[in-house]
Amino acid sequence: MKWTEGIDKLGLGLYFLLCIFAIANIYSVDQKLGEKQLMFFCISVFVGLIIFVGRSKFFENMAGIIYIGGVLLLIGLFPFGKEILGQKNWYKFGSFTMQPVEFAKIGTALMLANYVSGPDFNLKNRKSLLTALGIIGIPAVVVLAIPDVGSMLVFIAFFIALYREGLSGLLFGIGFIFASVFLIALAIPPVYVAVAILVIAGVLIAMNYHRMSWDVISISGISGSILLLCGLAFGSPYILEKLPKHQRERIEVLYKGEKAFRDTSGYNLLYSKTAIGSGGLTGKGYREGSVTQGKFVPEQETDYIFCTVGEEWGFIGSAVLILCYMVYIGRIYYLAERQKSAFNRVFGYCFASILLMHFSINLGMVMGLFPTVGIPLPYFSYGGSSLLAFSIMTFIFFKLNYSDKNSLV
DSSP: GGGGGTTTTHHHHHHHHHHHHHHHHHHHHHHHHHHHHHHHHHHHHHHHHHHHSSTTTHHHHHHHHHHHHHHHHHHHHHOOEEEEEEEEEEEETTEEOOOHHHHHHHHHHHHHHHTTTTTTTOOOSHHHHHHHHHHHHHHHHHHTTTTTTHHHTTTTTHHHHHHHHOOOOOOHHHHHHHHHHEEEOOOOOOHHHHHHHHHHHHHHHHHHGGOOOOOOOOHHHHHHHHHHHHHHHHHHHHHHHHHHHHHHHHHHHHOOOGGTTTTTTHHHHHHHHHHHHHHHTTSTTTTTOHHTTTTTTTTTTTTHHHHHHHHHHHHHHHHHHHHHHHHHHHHHHHHHTOOHHHHHHHHHHHHHHHHHHHHHHHHHHHHTSSSOOOOOOTTTSOHHHHHHHHHHHHHHHHHHHHHHHOOOO
């Protein structure tokens, strides 16, 4: 049929596959929650159909209003938010709750795409760069103030989209270096880290001595960077001590192991790894997992849903799920790169990068490779806000892709 030309059947097929498989696994954990997730899925598809029959230019024209609305919803959490599990990042309406940060990501992606696709945008221009950083930074700062560290980390995804548009990769390198120094200084004496920084800096300067510009600005920048890194090395243990107890323990679990905190922050991770490991190659079977059915893992229907997959479907089932996510995210990047419209391309990169951040952090968290930060697995974790927000982004992108494929430009 002609009207189906331009619909990406692989991408939408994987979306429906992930959602249906997710509902089955949530149902295995809790039948009532599985039924509620099915209801959320039906609502999400209904909203998606409305998006698909609407005008694609609507999202580009309304990006500013959607962005401001998302930021206002975040700010409204301070006087009106409901505190759940120590974080005041929910609105509660009777028996239903809504997490506005999920929808703020949509607004940020649309606003960034709208600005970057404008005729005056040029990343080499300082004003353009600062404006783009401000679009990302405003909601990110509010999210950090809530505080919701996990969601704040997801905002790094938008820098991937900017990198595609010409942002220097040096920014990612700097961030990686500072994060590495902080984490390494928690594992070994800071003085050793500082000495290593000085030695590495000295070697790099010696290797590039004749190619470097030795003016006052360059010397000040190099000296300041070295001092800042050394200061971070010595300050890392102090920063860790000043964090709230639950956040401090979540980081310490990476170094001391979950058994050292089995009654507190390590409890979830301990039983999550137990569930995943007990699944073996082929799993114990649907609704046959002893850890899952015994409800040993708190929040296993939300952030720790992957442990249910590992126990019931085993290594093979887990590998297939991971492969589906990788193909799906890769497909969105591929389609984004092929868009004629800069707005479509930037939004596609934002969407794919948000999925990538959620997917990577959640799996790393469940397997003990990343601190527990409360990041849902896209489409898979229980929750109406998360599923609806990801579904809205999904249908917006595939609507944009559909319009792009059927455009005459």
